[in-house]
Amino acid sequence: MTVSAVILAAGRSSRFEDGHKLLVEIDGIPVVRRVCQALAASDAADIVLVTSEANRAVAKAAGPGRWSVAENPDARDGLSTSLRIGLKSISQDADGLLVALADMPAISTELVNALVSAFLSNSATIVFPVASDGRRGHPILWPKSLFPELMTVTGDSGGKAILTSHQALWRPVPCDDEGAFADIDTRADLEAFKARDQAMRRK
Template sequence: MGGPNKLLALFDGKPLVRRTAERALGSKAAGTIVVTGHQRERVRSALSGLDLTLADNPDFAEGLASSLKTGIAKVAPDAAGAMIVLGDMPGVSSKDLDSLIDAFRRSGGRAVVRAAHQGKRGNPVLLPRSLFPAIAHLEGDTGARHLVEAEGLDVIDVEIGQGAAIDVDTREALEGAGGVLQD
């Protein structure tokens, strides 16, 4: 986006990153890991007092893969999978996350479960543990999408509404979603 940090933009008076973390904490997820990178100390401050695990990614500028690997490395060894929740998606609720978790559990923890809106894939996505070794080899500004397709795993799309498609990558999108940028 450039300029002010979108994760610190206020939505209903609360930094977006805190709002997202609280929604993850309010879901059925067994734990919440937040990967920090850009303006790490400011983001950590916005998350102060929340019962979550922080994972610093000093290589955040290398792209999405480095953050994904950093977070996956912190997942509990007995977890069946990991739900990847982007910090810049203000329309995703705890209930939406629960819908993804429920679908993952129904699959026996073997399927990839991703949020969808009107038949189009979106985020968040829940990845089974079987993908973790391949994620460890990702590089650059790449997520796990091509791994999902290459590994031939079952994929379950869960309709959660427009929250699956709204991220705030531009000033206009952020303001249109109700956010107020801070310095």
């Protein structure tokens, strides 16, 4: 039984002032490469980084590694188009699909492996991290039975509607790792992330 992973990295970064959020470096490593490296060290069998055909700088910033790159020519039409590209690009033998967002630089290998482990013990479930206060995080791991539904999503909502309609399949994994909930959309988000990161290192 295997899990494939898709990293969604084709967004326009329109809310990030003066640059592209995935190209910003944290500790000398671009945000997109941090996420790729975390997944590359995990138990995911294969990894596909979905980038925009119009912005190849993201794939360049990701650099070489244990992932392939799939370009999305329709990235302007929303997150769902990248999800479909990812589904078409992963191994056809995959039993599950882990969907990660490239703007979450603190996603850890340990978190990914915890999600994969939970899924492999029951591959009919939707697995995701959940905080003690009830917040749902990322990545989300989808069973193969839902791949056809994921291929039908449209717009920029990803799989939210499908997640909501299949609550009986939920398998939340308790998570106190803030990396599962922290994304970067703006410069303010970036500065807040760096401040939290520095605070954690001082502990």
